[in-house]
Amino acid sequence: MLRIITQQADVVAELQRICNRTHDAQVLHKEATVREVLQAVQRQGDKAVLHYTAEFDHQTLKLEELRVSGSELDAAYQQVSKELLQAIQLASRQIEAFHRQRIPKSWVHFGDDDVVVGKRYTPVDIAGLYVPGGRAAYPSTVLMNGIPAKVAGVTRVVMVTPPGKTKAINPAVLVAAQEAGIQEIYRVGGAQAIAALAYGTNTIPKVDIITGPGNIYVTLAKKLVYGTVGIDSLAGPSEVLIIADETANPVNVAADLLAQAEHDPMAAAILLTTDTALAKNVQVAVERQLVDHPRRIDTEKAIAHYGLIVVVESLSAAAEFSNEFAPEHLELQVEDPWTLLSEIRHAGAIFLGYSTPEAVGDYVAGPNHTLPTSGAARYASPLGVETFLKHSSIIQYSRTALQRAAGAIDALATAEGLPSHKDSVRRRIQQEE
Ligand SMILES: NC(=O)c1ccc[n+]([C@@H]2O[C@H](COP(=O)([O-])OP(=O)(O)OC[C@H]3O[C@@H](n4cnc5c(N)ncnc54)[C@H](O)[C@@H]3O)[C@@H](O)[C@H]2O)c1
Numbered sequence: 001m002l003r004i005i006t007q008q009a010d011v012v013a014e015l016q017r018i019c020n021r022t023h024d025a026q027v028l029h030k031e032a033t034v035r036e037v038l039q040a041v042q043r044q045g046d047k048a049v050l051h052y053t054a055e056f057d058h059q060t061l062k063l064e065e066l067r068v069s070g071s072e073l074d075a076a077y078q079q080v081s082k083e084l085l086q087a088i089q090l091a092s093r094q095i096e097a098f099h100r101q102r103i104p105k106s107w108v109h110f111g112d113d114d115v116v117v118g119k120r121y122t123p124v125d126i127a128g129l130y131v132p133g134g135r136a137a138y139p140s141t142v143l144m145n146g147i148p149a150k151v152a153g154v155t156r157v158v159m160v161t162p163p164g165k166t167k168a169i170n171p172a173v174l175v176a177a178q179e180a181g182i183q184e185i186y187r188v189g190g191a192q193a194i195a196a197l198a199y200g201t202n203t204i205p206k207v208d209i210i211t212g213p214g215n216i217y218v219t220l221a222k223k224l225v226y227g228t229v230g231i232d233s234l235a236g237p238s239e240v241l242i243i244a245d246e247t248a249n250p251v252n253v254a255a256d257l258l259a260q261a262e263h264d265p266m267a268a269a270i271l272l273t274t275d276t277a278l279a280k281n282v283q284v285a286v287e288r289q290l291v292d293h294p295r296r297i298d299t300e301k302a303i304a305h306y307g308l309i310v311v312v313e314s315l316s317a318a319a320e321f322s323n324e325f326a327p328e329h330l331e332l333q334v335e336d337p338w339t340l341l342s343e344i345r346h347a348g349a350i351f352l353g354y355s356t357p358e359a360v361g362d363y364v365a366g367p368n369h370t371l372p373t374s375g376a377a378r379y380a381s382p383l384g385v386e387t388f389l390k391h392s393s394i395i396q397y398s399r400t401a402l403q404r405a406a407g408a409i410d411a412l413a414t415a416e417g418l419p420s421h422k423d424s425v426r427r428r429i430q431q432e433e
């Protein structure tokens with residue numbers, strides 16, 4: 001049952017417990033498993049990848065089965081319905097249009113002082129996309145990662161995703177990949193997939209950046225390989241926080257809470273409301289909607305451990321609690337969501353009004369659904385084209401400009417005790433032209 005507490009209780013402590021669920025003491029044993037997997041793949045490559053695929057995904061693969069074959073890719077189109085193909089294509093267009101809106105552009109500034117400075121953007125050479133596949137198949141996530149990579153101009157994009165129950169990858173995932181221009185796909189999931197992308201094996205290439213969401217094992221592995229490779233952000237078990245007033249519909253609020261809880265037993269679903277009656281009605285509606293829920297066991301676990309309703313004194317108090325939590329998804333189901341928006345500082349994606357369930361953002365709105373979780377929205381942003389780009393600073397000085405700067409460089413280099421820095425400037429300005 002979804003618990004109700006009031007603002008008199010220690011709301012901040014409760015929210016912190018839920019927010020920290022992926023990095024608290026209880027996940028330490030999972031981190032130990034992940035470290036073991038990373039080390040084994042680093043040392044033994046493909047052999048360890050196949051070993052852990054058998055252990056965690058219960059699939060015994062031959063080495064040559066790791067890469068999804070051309071015939072499996074071709075066959076996927078015959079296995080999806082026309083409606084699903086059209087939905088994938090519609091979502092692709094929306095996602096591409098959104099991500100093409102603001103592509104970071106290189107620039108140079110030619111100053112009057114004979115100094116040129118600028119930024120030059122270049123894509124990573126090779127990107128590795130993680131597409132989850134343990135408890136659900138995620139064709140939408142293929143698009144959310146693959147399209148921004150292509151828009152950024154990444155020339156080699158590889159994808160990893162766990163094998164399904166019969167080794168085969170869900171055909172919708174393979175169709176989405178091809179619609180996003182991805183052909184190089186490996187049948188591997190979990191920490192072993194992240195390790196393979198980070199260190200490289202004989203079969204799977206080492207990449208420059210790993211992007212994409214995943215469960216606790218995937219998220220811990222991404223955290224641990226950061227530095228060996230780049231990562232997008234820590235996009236772990238899903239979460240939603242809804243702020244609702246008395247005007248919200250309790251049945252819809254309940255459905256939106258369950259829409260995130262159903263992702264994972266570690267998903268979080270929180271309602272902050274100013275209305276006691278709404279709190280009770282949502283609690284009842286959640287119970288009713290769970291009765292014949294096809295994913296009832298996992299969803300109930302999420303609701304029981306990481307679900308919460310808080311009755312707050314004001315919408316401003318709700319906004320402050322939400323800022324503490326920094327949710328992946330924030331829904332504002334209140335009479336005037338645009339006014340409340342001005343009080344929100346930290347959230348991955350914000351959904352305004354009664355007709356904007358979070359599911360529109362998961363699939364068709366266009367903004368990315370790969371979002372920071374577990375408080376990471378305090379410092380991180382949704383995945384985007386810029387995730388696959390980095391920039392180099394551009395600097396050019398004329399001799400006159402160097403002469404002007406020499407005094408300041410002298411003083412700073414002297415203060416730092418770095419004489420060759422000073423010398424590299426002095427020599428140039430003392431040299432004959
Ligand atoms: N934040 C986001 O942007 C976002 C987007 C989509 C999905 N998600 C999240 O992605 C996750 C998807 O999770 P999933 O489980 O369906 O798929 P997944 O692919 O992330 O995880 C499945 C893998 O976990 C590994 N694994 C499972 N049990 C293990 C164990 N006991 N020990 C070691 N490894 C183990 C297996 O190797 C398996 O391949 C959910 O948490 C969902 O909420 C987040």
Ligand SMILES: N[C@H](CO)Cc1c[nH]c[nH+]1
Pocket residue numbers: 138140141237238239260328362369370371
């Ligand atoms: N809500 C997920 C992000 O937490 C994304 C997703 C994909 N498919 C359905 N939902």
Ligand SMILES: [Zn+2]
Pocket residue numbers: 238259260263362
């Ligand atoms: Zn979702």
